[in-house]
Every structure is written in structure tokens, then in C-alpha cells.
Amino acid sequence: MSLQLITDHDKISAAVKNRFKITKGFKEFTSKYFPIYIWENKNKKIVSSTRNPKDCVTIRKRLAKNSNLSPYVPYERATYVRTSRRRIELQEYKVYLTFIDGIEHINLELVNFMKLENNTLIRCHCFGNEIIAGFTSFGPSMYSSAFSSMVYPNYSMENSELKYISFDDIYSNFTNFAKFIERIYKYRYEIEFCQKVGAIKFADAIASGNPNADMRIITKKWLRTHKYILKKNPETNYFSIQNEIKSLADQLRVKASKLSNYLSKHDSSIEIYRKHVENLIKLNYPFEKKYLFPSNFKEVRQEIETIIQDLEFESENSKFLEISKEFSPTCNKTLSGYTFLVPTSTACVIREGIELNNCLKSYITKIVSKKSLIIFVRSIHEPGKSLYALEISPDLHEIRQFHGVNNSTPSEKARKAVDRYIKSLEKFIAA
Structure with a gap:
């Protein structure tokens, strides 16, 4: 069901002027988030509020001639919800304290306003005496949004157009109460239908905006056609899976x-x-x-996957061998007490990664596609023992990484040897 957004300024202003009046209970609800101040000395005591101190924090201060009886207290935000048979209103207020001679005065200033009535929607905010279309964000954080404030819990939808919807069956983990109510109002027929036939998961998906609940598809006709399935309370992705199955079939x-x-x-x-x-x-x-x-689907599937993996491994290993033959004559060297080796197979790279406890295995694809080149750096005294791994650019000019076991930093001697190694490659290329 579509909602008509009212943009006429006169209609918006009239709606704000004729809004529901807030109750005494709402004022009391907002006040409990503010502290009570008590200034006291031997002769005099000033209590900022007549509120019950059990409901809020009490701050005691010594009363002196220079006592600040108008302390700064950060403002709070609160949302008031009120309904009638045809109207639902959300009013978001800025609530703040002012003091006169130490006595508090609680002030409520309307900031955001939303009204749903007869499939029309009004969204606006107040700035001073001006009423402007659309919500405004305000709050202690730059990420604060309209109607993300605390909601006065003493409200009921039982006499409104949402009276047939069970809110207890909706996972209302909303960050914006106005969007939540607006969506439920917009799709109230679809949500009511799903809840009535027992499709609780689908009703919740529609209310929360779950991508599996595509409202371009979920029409009244669609709901009636699939009623026999919805009665079984299927998962929300049931129909998309069925479409995939039909396409594959x-x-x-x-x-x-x-x-x-x-x-x-x-x-x-x-x-x-x-x-x-x-x-x-x-x-x-x-x-x-x-x-x-x-x-025996599981066994056959695994056999097929093993064949694919073997073929991919053979293909990679074949390419790897070609790269090794291409670079080995140039890059295999002994220099400054170290042996520099181009790996000859993917298995060598995997084993070296295990020995050095790093992610060398993940570089196989880069090596095969000639986006990178890995060189094993080992001591001439223990050429069969893993020591360092060196990553260089395929043009042999750039050192990208040089690490030892657990990605540790190599010794100064090893780093100087690598610098001389790269220079020797550059001389070879230049020649």
C-alpha cells in the first residue's frame, strides 16, 4: 500500500498545531534522566527538585556564597507516541533543564514530528517558530538521527490502524523508531496477512525490511496464491531458493x-x-x-571436486615450472654468505610457508600470473633450511617484502646482502 507524503506547508503546520497534547506521565518519564542537585550548609538547604530521589541520581554540593546554582546539564531526547482510531503521531522532543535560584524547570521543545493518517504521511521538524518539511538530526553525537531517542513506553496501538498487528512477534531491533512504525503502517495489510496465517518469519522480514521480503513481489495476489506455503511458516529465503531451483532445473x-x-x-x-x-x-x-x-551424492560430489582440484593443481604447477625455468638462470645466486633460490613448484612454496609460519601459500596465484616473484634466501652453510623469504617485482627492480620466521625482521647482514642481490640483478639485466 503506497503512502502519500504531504508537502503542503499549510497542511503540515496545521498538523503540528493540532497535534496530540503530551501527558503528565511523559513529562515524568523524561525528568527521571536528570539528576537532582542538593546544595547545603549548616544554615540552609536548597533542593533543585521535588522529584523522588530514588528515581534518579542525586548530586550533593556544599552551599556557599559563590555556589553555582545553575549547573550545566546536557539535554536529553525523548519520543512521545500517541494514537487514535485513524491517526498515529510521533513527537520527538529536546528535553533540558533551566534553573532559577537553584530550582529546576524542565523544558520540552518539539523538534521532529511524524503523522500517519488515512494513508498519508507528514514528516517535519521545528526550528524556533519555523516548521520545515523533513526530519532533522540532533543529539550528542554526529551520528545521532531523528527518532533514535528513548521512546515513552506507555503507548498502545490497540485502537489504531495497526491494532491487528502483533508487535510481540516482530523483532523490533530498530535504530530509528519513526522508520520502523512508518514501514509497518505502509505494509500493514501484508504483515497482518502473514501473522494471521502463521507466517511469523515472513511478517517479521517485511516489518524489518529484510532483503528477502521484496515488496515488489509480495502483493495481495501473491500472498493469496502462496497462502498454503506461508501457513508452514517457511524461512524468509524459501521463495528465492525455489526460484533458483526452478531456474537450475x-x-x-x-x-x-x-x-x-x-x-x-x-x-x-x-x-x-x-x-x-x-x-x-x-x-x-x-x-x-x-x-x-x-x-551417494556426497561421495560423488567430493570425488568430482578432488578431480577439479588435481587438475587446477597440475595446471598451476605446470605454469609454476615454466616461471621457475625462466627466472632461475638469472635469480639463482650465492652472494655475501647467502643462497638465493627461485622455488621450483607450488609444493615448495607451501612447504616454505609452513616452515616460516607465514602466508607464502597465498602468493602462488600472484606468482603464476607473473604479478610477483618469491625468492628463498638461505644460509650457504645450511642451504636446505628455510631462513628468509623475499618478494620482488617481476621486473627484478623492486623489493616488496623481506621477512623471516613469523614475519620477523631479518638481520642487518641479511638486508645488506639482499640490497647487493638486487643490484646484481639490475646489472645483469642492463648487460
Whole structure:
């Protein structure tokens, strides 16, 4: 159901002027967030408020001639909610204290105002005596937004247009109360319908703005058509999954019901099964029953994945070997007490990463695509023992990283050796 946003200034001003009056209970609710001050000496005692000290913090100070009887107290924000049969209002106030001779006066200043009535919406804020369309943000933080303040709890929707909605079944973890109420009002029919048939999860998804509740799709006709499914209180992603299943079933030229039942039987998600189909396509396997619907799906899927991984590993290793042959003649050197080696396989890089306890394995893709080059740096006395790993640019000019075990900083001697190593590569290239 669409909402008409009222922008006419006269109508907005009239709505603010004729708003519900706040109650004594709301004033008392806002006041409990302020402290009570007591100034006292041997002869005199000044108490700032007649409020019950049990409901708030009490601050005691010595009364003297120069006592500040008008202390600074940060303002608070509070939202007042009031409803009638056709109207819902939210009024957000700035609440602050002023003092006269130590006696407090609680002031409430209307800042933001929202009204929902007969499928119309008014949003406005007050600035002095001026009423301006749209909300304004105010508060102690730059991230404070309109209607993110404390809400007066003594309100009821039971006599309003939202009287058939069970708020207890809605996970109301809202940061903006106005947006929350506005959304529920806008989609009250859909939420009511879902709650009435028992689709609590869907009702909550609509109210909270969950992406799975696409309101371009969830129309009155759609709700009536899918009522038999909604009665089972499905997960909110149920229908999107069913659409994916139908799309994949059409691709495989099988019935959607057959695929859906197969996934349920083997406790598999549509994502896992789609990946299985993609792997079959990679291997050029035919879409036959023994591959698409095996009785032992988990085992077959894992076998297929192992074949894919082996092929990818062989492909990577083959490319890695080519790179090693290309760079080894230039980069394999012994210099200043250290041996510099280009790794010969992906297995070497993985093993070196384990020995040095770092993330060398993650660089395999960069090496294969010639975006980076890894050099093993070892002592000439222990050439078979992992010591340092050096990352350089493929053009052999730039040192990108040089680390030891646990990404530790190499010795000064090792760093100087690496500098000489890079210079020797540059001379070789130049020659």
C-alpha cells in the first residue's frame, strides 16, 4: 500500500498545531534522566527538585556564597507516541533543564514530528517558530538521527490502524523508531496477512525490511496464491531458493519438484548443488543420472571436486615450472654468505610457508600470473633450511617484502646482502 507524503506547508503546520497534547506521565518519564542537585550548609538547604530521589541520581554540593546554582546539564531526547482510531503521531522532543535560584524547570521543545493518517504521511521538524518539511538530526553525537531517542513506553496501538498487528512477534531491533512504525503502517495489510496465517518469519522480514521480503513481489495476489506455503511458516529465503531451483532445473531439463526433493533427501543446499553442476560442466561430463542424481551424492560430489582440484593443481604447477625455468638462470645466486633460490613448484612454496609460519601459500596465484616473484634466501652453510623469504617485482627492480620466521625482521647482514642481490640483478639485466 503506497503512502502519500504531504508537502503542503499549510497542511503540515496545521498538523503540528493540532497535534496530540503530551501527558503528565511523559513529562515524568523524561525528568527521571536528570539528576537532582542538593546544595547545603549548616544554615540552609536548597533542593533543585521535588522529584523522588530514588528515581534518579542525586548530586550533593556544599552551599556557599559563590555556589553555582545553575549547573550545566546536557539535554536529553525523548519520543512521545500517541494514537487514535485513524491517526498515529510521533513527537520527538529536546528535553533540558533551566534553573532559577537553584530550582529546576524542565523544558520540552518539539523538534521532529511524524503523522500517519488515512494513508498519508507528514514528516517535519521545528526550528524556533519555523516548521520545515523533513526530519532533522540532533543529539550528542554526529551520528545521532531523528527518532533514535528513548521512546515513552506507555503507548498502545490497540485502537489504531495497526491494532491487528502483533508487535510481540516482530523483532523490533530498530535504530530509528519513526522508520520502523512508518514501514509497518505502509505494509500493514501484508504483515497482518502473514501473522494471521502463521507466517511469523515472513511478517517479521517485511516489518524489518529484510532483503528477502521484496515488496515488489509480495502483493495481495501473491500472498493469496502462496497462502498454503506461508501457513508452514517457511524461512524468509524459501521463495528465492525455489526460484533458483526452478531456474537450475530448467537448465538441466528436469522437473523442479524432482530437484527440490533430491536436495531435501540429501540435505544439500542449492548453492552446493549448483557448484556440483558447474564442476560437471568444467569436466565436460554429460548431464546423466549417475552424475546429476547419484544415490551417494556426497561421495560423488567430493570425488568430482578432488578431480577439479588435481587438475587446477597440475595446471598451476605446470605454469609454476615454466616461471621457475625462466627466472632461475638469472635469480639463482650465492652472494655475501647467502643462497638465493627461485622455488621450483607450488609444493615448495607451501612447504616454505609452513616452515616460516607465514602466508607464502597465498602468493602462488600472484606468482603464476607473473604479478610477483618469491625468492628463498638461505644460509650457504645450511642451504636446505628455510631462513628468509623475499618478494620482488617481476621486473627484478623492486623489493616488496623481506621477512623471516613469523614475519620477523631479518638481520642487518641479511638486508645488506639482499640490497647487493638486487643490484646484481639490475646489472645483469642492463648487460
